[in-house]
Structure formats: C-alpha cells, structure tokens
Amino acid sequence: MDLSGLNSYLSTLSHYLLAAVGLIAFMYGFYMFQRRIGIKREAATGRTLIVPWAAGFVIFVAFPVGASLYLSFTNYNLFKPPEWIGLQNYADMFKDKYFWPNLRLTLFHALLSVPLGLIFALSIASLLARNVRAMGFWRTLYYLPAVIPPIATILLWRWLLSPDQGLINTFLSPIYKLLNVQPLQWFTDANLVLPSFILMSLWGVFGANTIILLAALKGVSPELYEAAGIDGAGGWAKFRFVTIPMITPAMFYNVITSIIAALGIFTQSAFISAPADAGTFWNYNIYVQAFTFRKMGYASALGWFWLIIIGVLTLFVFRSSAAWVFYEGQQEKS
Amino acid sequence: MASVTTTTSNAPRFRALSESTEKRPTNRLGVAFTYGLLILGGLIILIPLFWMISTSLKTADQLFTYPPKWIPNPFAPENYTNVWSTLEGMSPQLSFVRVLANSLFITLLAMVGEIASAAIVAYGFARFQFRGRDTLFFIMLATTMLPGVLTQIPQFVMWRTLGLVGTFDPLTIGALFAWGPLYVFLMRQFFMTIPREVEEAAILDGANTLQIFYYIMLPLIRPVIFAIAVLSFQGNWNNFSAPLIYLTGQYDKYPLVLVIQFFQGSLSKEAPKWNLMMALSVMLAVPVLLLFARAQRYFIEGINVGAVKG
Numbered sequence: 001m002d003l004s005g006l007n008s009y010l011s012t013l014s015h016y017l018l019a020a021v022g023l024i025a026f027m028y029g030f031y032m033f034q035r036r037i038g039i040k041r042e043a044a045t046g047r048t049l050i051v052p053w054a055a056g057f058v059i060f061v062a063f064p065v066g067a068s069l070y071l072s073f074t075n076y077n078l079f080k081p082p083e084w085i086g087l088q089n090y091a092d093m094f095k096d097k098y099f100w101p102n103l104r105l106t107l108f109h110a111l112l113s114v115p116l117g118l119i120f121a122l123s124i125a126s127l128l129a130r131n132v133r134a135m136g137f138w139r140t141l142y143y144l145p146a147v148i149p150p151i152a153t154i155l156l157w158r159w160l161l162s163p164d165q166g167l168i169n170t171f172l173s174p175i176y177k178l179l180n181v182q183p184l185q186w187f188t189d190a191n192l193v194l195p196s197f198i199l200m201s202l203w204g205v206f207g208a209n210t211i212i213l214l215a216a217l218k219g220v221s222p223e224l225y226e227a228a229g230i231d232g233a234g235g236w237a238k239f240r241f242v243t244i245p246m247i248t249p250a251m252f253y254n255v256i257t258s259i260i261a262a263l264g265i266f267t268q269s270a271f272i273s274a275p276a277d278a279g280t281f282w283n284y285n286i287y288v289q290a291f292t293f294r295k296m297g298y299a300s301a302l303g304w305f306w307l308i309i310i311g312v313l314t315l316f317v318f319r320s321s322a323a324w325v326f327y328e329g330q331q332e333k334s
Numbered sequence: 335m336a337s338v339t340t341t342t343s344n345a346p347r348f349r350a351l352s353e354s355t356e357k358r359p360t361n362r363l364g365v366a367f368t369y370g371l372l373i374l375g376g377l378i379i380l381i382p383l384f385w386m387i388s389t390s391l392k393t394a395d396q397l398f399t400y401p402p403k404w405i406p407n408p409f410a411p412e413n414y415t416n417v418w419s420t421l422e423g424m425s426p427q428l429s430f431v432r433v434l435a436n437s438l439f440i441t442l443l444a445m446v447g448e449i450a451s452a453a454i455v456a457y458g459f460a461r462f463q464f465r466g467r468d469t470l471f472f473i474m475l476a477t478t479m480l481p482g483v484l485t486q487i488p489q490f491v492m493w494r495t496l497g498l499v500g501t502f503d504p505l506t507i508g509a510l511f512a513w514g515p516l517y518v519f520l521m522r523q524f525f526m527t528i529p530r531e532v533e534e535a536a537i538l539d540g541a542n543t544l545q546i547f548y549y550i551m552l553p554l555i556r557p558v559i560f561a562i563a564v565l566s567f568q569g570n571w572n573n574f575s576a577p578l579i580y581l582t583g584q585y586d587k588y589p590l591v592l593v594i595q596f597f598q599g600s601l602s603k604e605a606p607k608w609n610l611m612m613a614l615s616v617m618l619a620v621p622v623l624l625l626f627a628r629a630q631r632y633f634i635e636g637i638n639v640g641a642v643k644g
Contacts, residue, residue, distance in 0.1 A: 005432060005435075005586055008501060008502065008586070008587060009435075009439055009502070011501065012439075012443070012501055012502035012503050012506060012507075013443070015498075015503050015507060016443060016447070016503075016506055016507055016510070019507050019510055020447075020510055023510060023511075042462050042463055042464070043462065043463065043464035043465070044464075045458075045462050045543050046458050046459075046461070046462025046463065046464040046467065047458075047462075047464050048458070049454050049455060049457055049458025049459075049462065050455050050458040050459060050470065052451040052454060052455055052510065052511050052512045053451070053455040053474060053511065053512040053515075053518065054470070055511055056451075056508065056510075056511025056512055056513055057473070057474070057477065057511075059492075059511065060485065060489060060508055060511060060513065061477055061480065061485055063488065064484070064485035064486075064487075064488035064489050064492075065480065065484055065485060065488075067488035067491070068484050068485065068487055068488050071487065071488065078491070078494065123371075124371070124372070124375050127368050127371055127372055128372070130368055132368060132369070132372065138372060138376070140630070141376050141379060141380070142375065142376075142379065144379055144380075144383065145379055147568075147619075147622055147623055147626045148383070148619050148622075148623075149568075149571070149572045149591075149615075149618045149619055149622060150572060150574075151572065151574060151591055151594055151595075151615070151618060152386070152615035152616070152618050152619045155594070155598065155611055155612070155615050156382055156383075156385070156386045156612070156615060157382070159385075159386075159389065159608050159611070159612065160382055160385065162608075164398075165397065165398040167381075167382075167385055167402060170400065170401070170402050203378070203379070203382065207379060260478075260479060263481070264481055264482065264483075266483075266574075266575055267574050267575070270574070270578070270595065271595065271598060283481065283482075283483050286483045287483070287486075287575070287578070287579070290486070290487050290490075291490075291579055291582075296487050296491070299483075299487055300484075300487055302483075303481065303483045303484040303487070304484070306481050306483065306484070307480070307481060307484055310479065310481060314479065
C-alpha cells in the first residue's frame with residue numbers, strides 16, 4: 001500500500017483520538033464543576049456519564065434540525081450565503097411534476113409492504129410456534145435474509161427480476177406462453193415498479209419479522225389456551241380470540257418500526273433506475289436535490305415535509321392502537 | 335412506548351415456557367400442511383441466495399442460457415479475482431486490499447466508538463438518579479423517529495466548514511457521541527437487570543465509579559456487548575448513504591459498498607456482467623454472515639427479547 005493511503009487513515013485516527021480525549025476531558029471538567037457548585041455525587045456522576053450522548057444530540061441532532069428548518073426557507077447552494085426566500089421552496093415542491101409520483105411510490109410501498117409483511121410473518125410464525133422439529137434450523141433459515149446486506153439483496157433482485165433473462169421470468173415463461181402474453185417487464189414497466197419493490201422488500205424483511213413474532217407467540221400463556229379449550233373454542237377461535245390479542249403489543253412495535261424504516265428507504269433507488277414517471281423514493285430524491293443539484297434549501301424543505309408525513313402516520317398508528325392493541329393487566333372497557 | 339412497560343412483564347415467562355406445554359400438531363394432514371408451507375417459505379428464501387452464489391461462479395456465456403443452469407459448468411471461481419482486476423483497470427486505487435482496508439477501518443473505528451459511548455451513557459441512564467433523567471431518556475428514544483435526511487444537510491455543511499469532506503472523519507468520529515440510541519436502550523435494559531447489591535458490595539470495598547464500571551459492570555454485560563458489536567459491525571459495514579455523501583469521487587477511500595455502486599454504474603446496459611456483480615455481492619455478505627454465524631448463540635435470543643420488549 002502506498003504512503004498517501006496510510007496518511008488518510010492516520011489523520012482520521014488522530015482526529016478520532018483527539019475527539020475522544022477532548023470528550024473525556026470535558027466530562028471530567030463537567031463533573032468537577034458540578035461537585036464544586038454543590039451537586040450530590042450521584043446526580044453529578046449520572047449527568048457526566050450521559051455527556052457523550054447529550055453532546056452528540058446538540059451537535060449532530062438538535063442544531064442540524066434547527067438549521068435545516070432555517071435552510072428550508074432559503075436558497076442555498078453551499079457557495080453563496082443562504083438567501084431568505086420564505087415559503088418558495090415549499091411552493092416549488094408541490095409544483096414539481098414528480099411530487100406525486102415520488103410521494104405515491106414511497107407511501108404506497110410503505111402502506112402495502114408493511115401489512116403484507118406482517119401477514120406473511122404471522123402465518124409462518126404461527127406454523128413455527130407449533131413446536132415443529134428442528135426449530136433452530138428453521139429459525140436460522142428464516143432469519144437469513146435479514147443478515148444479507150441490503151445492497152446485495154437489491155442487486156440480487158434486480159438480477160432475478162431482469163425482464164429478458166431473469167430467473168423469475170424464466171420460471172413464469174410457461175405461464176406467459178399458456179396465456180399468450182408478453183413477459184412482465186418488472187422494474188422497466190412504470191406500472192410494475194411498485195409491485196417489484198414490494199416483492200423485494202417482502203423477501204428482505206419478512207423473515208426477521210417472523211422471528212420477532214415467534215418470540216411473542218411463544219410468550220402467550222398456555223393456561224389461556226386451556227381455558228379457551230374448556231369454554232369450547234376450536235383452533236381458529238383460539239387463534240382469533242387468544243393468540244391475536246396477546247401478540248398485538250409485538251405487532252404494534254413491528255408496525256411502527258417497519259413503517260419508519262419503509263419511509264426511510266434510500267438505497268433501493270440508488271441501485272435501481274426505474275422510469276421517472278413511476279417515482280423515486282422520497283429520501284433518494286432529497287439526496288439528489290441536495291448533493292447532485294446542490295439545492296440545499298429545497299432539499300431541506302423536502303426533508304421537513306417528510307418529517308410531517310412521518311409524524312402524522314406514526315400518530316395515526318399510535319391513536320389507532322387503543323382500538324387494536326391489547327395490554328395484559330389492562331381493564332377491558334365495556 | 336407503552337409496549338415497553340407491558341411486554342417486559344412477559345419476558346421472564348419466555349424461558350419458563352417449556353416446549354411440551356403446547357401440543358405438536360397431531361393429525362397427519364396438519365403435519366403435512368405445516369411442513370409443506372415451511373418448506374415452501376424456505377425455498378423462497380434459499381433459491382434466490384443459491385442463484386446469487388451460482389451466478390457468481392458462472393462464465394459470462396452461461397448467464398443467459400435457457401433453461402437456466404443451476405450448477406455452473408465449468409466453474410469460474412476466477413470471477414472473484416477478475417472483478418478486482420477489472421476495477422483496478424478502471425481506477426488503479428480500487429484494489430482489493432485497499433478497499434477491504436477502507437471498509438474495515440471505517441467499520442471498526444465506528445463500532446468501537448459506538449459501543450464504548452453507548453455503554454457509558456447506558457450506565458448513566460440505568461444507575462444514577464438525577465433531575466430530568468427520564469425526560470432526556472425519552473428525548474433520546476424519540477430521536478430514532480427523526481428521518482436521517484433532515485440532519486444530513488446541515489451536518490454536511492458543518493463537516494465542509496471544517497474542511498473534512500472527503501475524509502473518513504464524518505463516518506467515524508460521530509460514533510464517539512453515542513449516535514445509536516437503540517444500542518444505549520438495549521444496554522440500559524441489561525444494566526437494569528443486574529442487582530444493585532453487586533455495586534454496593536464494591537463500594538464498601540472502596541471501588542470508585544470508574545472501577546465499578548470497568549471491572550464489574552462491563553464483564554457482566556458482555557453478552558449484550560457481543561450482540562451489539564455484531565449489529566454495529568453490520569450497520570457500519572452496510573452503511574451506504576454516508577460514504578455516498580462524503581466520499582464520492584475519492585476513489586482511494588472507497589469502502590466496498592461504494593465500489594459496488596461504482597461498478598454497477600459503469601456496467602453497460604446491453605451486457606451487464608451479472609456474474610462479477612454477484613461475486614461482489616457475495617464478498618459484501620460474507621463477513622457479516624460469518625459474524626452472525628459465530629455470534630448466533632448470543633444473537634437471535636438476545637435481540638428478540640430486546641425487540642419484543644421495546
């Protein structure tokens with residue numbers, strides 16, 4: 001390896017160590033300061049220990065969030081100082097002809113792939129919960145896609161869904177012949193982009209969800225099933241009125257995290273170029289606007305719009321949870 | 335958040351539940367149905383993975399045959415070296431050793447910072463009473479809901495002001511500031527399961543906070559550190575958006591993910607070299623797979639419990 005490469009490692013390493021030493025020195029000073037002004041040992045120690053997070057929060061979260069709100073009202077290209085333009089960026093956003101395609105793709109992808117993923121995961125998990133043989137093997141197998149790097153998954157599915165020579169179309173070719181139709185064009189057909197992305201996402205996540213739900217299913221107390229059996233409940237009734245209510249907290253957690261993850265999708269669009277009419281994922285568009293076109297202000301406005309969307313959707317799921325999430329030990333209102 | 339408090343009450347019962355309390359499916363039809371569906375699901379997972387490996391070992395002329403060839407004949411393991419000579423042909427800095435070193439440097443530095451800072455912060459949140467603690471903890475968890483893109487632009491402006499865009503700094507130094515709230519949360523949960531008597535005994539023996547943390551608490555939470563190390567390695571190894579923003583164009587600093595993006599961008603639309611592409615994908619996946627295989631014992635159990643908890 002040549003020396004110039006070594007230098008770039010050493011320079012980052014020295015900055016890294018400097019930051020670590022600086023952080024520790026600051027923590028020490030902060031502790032001494034608190035003790036000096038008469039704060040009890042326990043409180044002072046606790047506050048000192050959380051300094052790394054608190055400092056990171058101020059530098060890397062709170063300040064940038066505020067700054068991006070400000071930037072969203074400006075015209076800023078990194079080279080000239082930000083120029084205040086009021087709500088212009090937000091107005092431009094709605095006028096952009098790709099506003100609806102992008103919004104549609106990202107939202108529909110999240111709103112379809114999350115419930116579908118949950119249904120698949122729940123069906124497989126309830127099969128596994130029947131104490132099948134070689135449980136460890138099945139669990140590892142179904143967890144496998146979660147361990148494959150997203151980029152590998154994306155490229156693999158692009159190859160599988162390749163219109164002419166992809167494995168999926170090869171599998172389907174007898175059906176195409178039978179029905180006398182053209183092979184599906186997947187990512188290159190604007191109408192099929194959304195289903196293709198959903199297919200890929202389902203493969204990537206449903207196994208991990210299965211494992212999480214399986215743990216919840218295993219946590220349902222057997223006495224409840226016995227009691228339901230005495231009351232004359234059959235297999236389906238037990239599933240519907242015992243299993244489902246008892247695992248709703250795990251499902252709720254799953255829905256929240258899956259929706260946030262789905263709305264944050266980014267990498268897919270960087271590796272798969274679909275027709276522009278079909279839209280790109282929202283976050284990738286932000287990246288393109290900011291770092292390809294250097295429209296930092298406009299990209300910030302897109303980001304704030306997205307924060308509002310995420311907030312509304314999460315709030316909706318939280319609000320609706322009162323109706324469908326069942327917590328043990330909580331009185332049923334009648 | 336509500337689920338945190340309520341489902342933890344279920345947690346101890348996981349283990350107590352013996353496998354025999356639930357009935358195995360009894361009728362033959364039910365058994366056949368169960369295993370049939372499980373095998374079908376397993377095939378849906380395995381066939382694409384098998385296809386990835388199989389493609390990576392094919393010569394170019396075997397890619398587009400009909401019917402598809404499951405087992406390459408002849409085998410072309412040289413794809414794994416050819417892809418690197420092709421890359422070096424495009425830019426001499428993209429050598430295997432260099433790219434691997436870049437990826438490992440970024441991943442390991444960020445991982446160490448993440449784990450160390452998360453452990454310290456989690457200990458503070460778990461064990462010490464101070465005013466505002468629960469509010470701060472809530473704020474920390476709430477930040478996981480913030481879309482990353484919102485902070486990315488001002489962060490980029492900050493690093494640019496420091497003249498550090500195009501270096502490894504933005505990908506590693508932030509890790510010292512506990513940038514993974516999830517890890518803090520997981521470690522805090524574990525710290526809270528350790529009985530206080532352990533520390534009280536050490537205090538009586540004259541140990542100070544640092545000594546207790548280092549000699550007593552850290553060894554006790556070793557399983558969760560191990561699990562988080564794997565998660566953190568995976569997260570940083572796979573991280574794509576940060577290298578894309580900070581390192582694009584700096585070929586000498588490319589980690590593997592950027593090399594893959596560069597390679598796929600340079601492929602011709604007419605004859606994509608899917609065999610080389612899949613070879614790169616396999617190389618990206620192997621380190622993570624090996625780590626998970628080694629840590630599986632700590633892993634699937636530990637993370638499940640954590641995930642269901644909260």
